[in-house]
Amino acid sequence: MTTISKSIFYDGQSSVPKTIDLFFDSNKGQFTFQIESKSSVNEEQESFPVVTETYTWLISAIVFEDRSTTLFLQHGEDPIQTIKITDAVLIATINQFRKTSGQLNWYQTLLQKPLKFHVFLALFLLAIVGLSYVYILPWVAEKSVVLIPESYDDTLGETFVDENSLLGDSQIEKSKILNDFAAGLQLSNKKKLKFKVIDSEIMNAYALPDGTIVVYTGILKEMKSYDELVGLIGHEAAHVNNRHSMKMLCRNLSGYLFISTVLGDVNGVMAVLGDNVNTLQSLSFSREFEKEADEEGFVIVTKNHVNPKGMVTLFQRLEKEHSIDMPEFLSTHPMTKDRIQTIKTMIASKNHNVQENMTLKMLFEKLQK
Template identity: 50%
Template sequence: MKNQATAVFYDGNSSTPQQIVVSLDLYNESICFESSDGQTHKWPIKNITFDKRTTGLHLDHGTDLIQHIKIEDNHFINTIQLFRKEKGHIGWYQKLIDLGITLHLIIAIGILAIIGLCYVYVIPWVGEKSVALIPEEYDNQLGSSAWLENDYFVTIDSSKTKALNTFAQQLDLKNTKKLKFTVVKSNEINAFAMPDGNIVVFTGIIDKMKDYDELVGLLGHEASHVNNRHSMKMLCRSLSGYLFVSLILGDANGVMAIIGENVNSFQSLSFSREFEHQADSDGYKILEANKVNPKGMSNLFQRLQKNNSIAIPEFLSSHPVTENRIEYIDKLIQSKKYVFENKPELKRLFLELKK
């Protein structure tokens, strides 16, 4: 083990290098040398900043006056580094530097992977949770604003809208805010819920229904989206990258401003499988609570399945595939005893909607 070597010393006052002989004092755990003016120096290792570079080992000492030593002797460098390691004087940064290029590459890939996972999973989750910062009154403002934009491009069936609202009044939809219902003339087989409680049902989906229990299942499903603020959560999730900084800063106004700029996205939002599953479950419970045949929801899904000519694997879709939704509802029906009654008034209003 080599305990001394020649090195270059800079005294901090002059840029002129001095040739010195530097040694390692194992007992006192210090670096020792004599400068050209005959002065003996002892630098405690714990007070030295070490920097291992391709040009050698660089040592800095002092606070106001920084003195510097450059050592190029690899054997002596190894002696110093081994001693520092044994005595626990090597910090985490230097340990990281000493790992080598291969491990540096693995660490870099790991960090990139973590960043990617955060972008895909963590930031959207944080964006969704930012809804808690937004008062529910803001849902009403956004929903009304978004519907006004759509109102110019759709044809509302006033008589059927009145019938649907009367139909819904016969039901307990477990709603936490006032719901209103709008029937739009369209062949599109669709329905959606706005955050202000406006549930829009197209005549295309009503035409496909065979009985009122299917409509109750549909309204229960859409009411669940409103009750759980799903559209606001999905919008925040889709805008999570923009919302992240505002949320970290606790800037609720910034969050609401970003959402307001994207209010026209509500109708085109695709709910996550988690939210669709929750809405299906809540819809089933609403059928049970109103003593309406819960098979209505299963029948509705089967009917919608026939109109979906393209099968998309569940992991590629933003919605659960219809087969899985039917299977889930059927399992609920089979696992529970339920009692349902005939509802003449619901039947009458449903037939009125079908005209």
């Protein structure tokens, strides 16, 4: 089938356009048109007749450029000749041929879609961006922790301690007792753990990336038995063992860390983390990390022959006695009823041998004074 349309031809040598009748043969995949031109003048100023030249362009040798309602065809190299087509029917015929023959790229195919399709595509891409920001970016940022050497955990933890007063005075004697208490436990730790007791009514405890575990006297006073303290220490030790603080810090800063991670810029990642070291104290762990800390904490408690019920009794008491003003520990370590029930299920389903430890009991009583 042949389609004909008025078009504009530029020969690449003159700026003067010429109107042509452009024929497109969709069976052969080629364009044909004619150009009339006068020959040069001889020495006697005698003019030669007008010459009509016929041009044939194969579609496979043409570079196409779509501009809104106009299609440009470019052919040759030196000079580059151009045909400008504004006929919508001819443009549609050409694009259909290119699509059928596989010569229309994905972008050009997309431009041919109706407005409804573009609106739907825009909404779809917006949804993808939103989901990526909420789910994919935090996941990528968390995985970037493997790029950070564990030695940087020590630097970050030490920086935090240097820059913060820990919201209270350090209790040197009680810190020594708590370190002695922890030394009597098998905590499955690869990193050395250091315990600091801070004199404050704040009911909280948290682990820093360098292995420092801060425990406030406010939460120590809430405890009724040493097995509750073992449960707390086991839980916090599990956070250190799994680098949960670093992972959550990376998640919270995922927007900043994404580009650095993609580029493999480890120094950039560490710089961003260092600038936000003060947020370590108020990190709220995800359910996934809390579940992991619960499970590993349970293993630590039972391995030390301590009653695992201490893991839940403290949390239940905190939740019950401070239901209006939620203790800091429950806000940074969200203890839902489901999680408490999960710990109870582990206690009921797994065998454990409980043996009273008089040394731990004595040290715990010293901490209570």
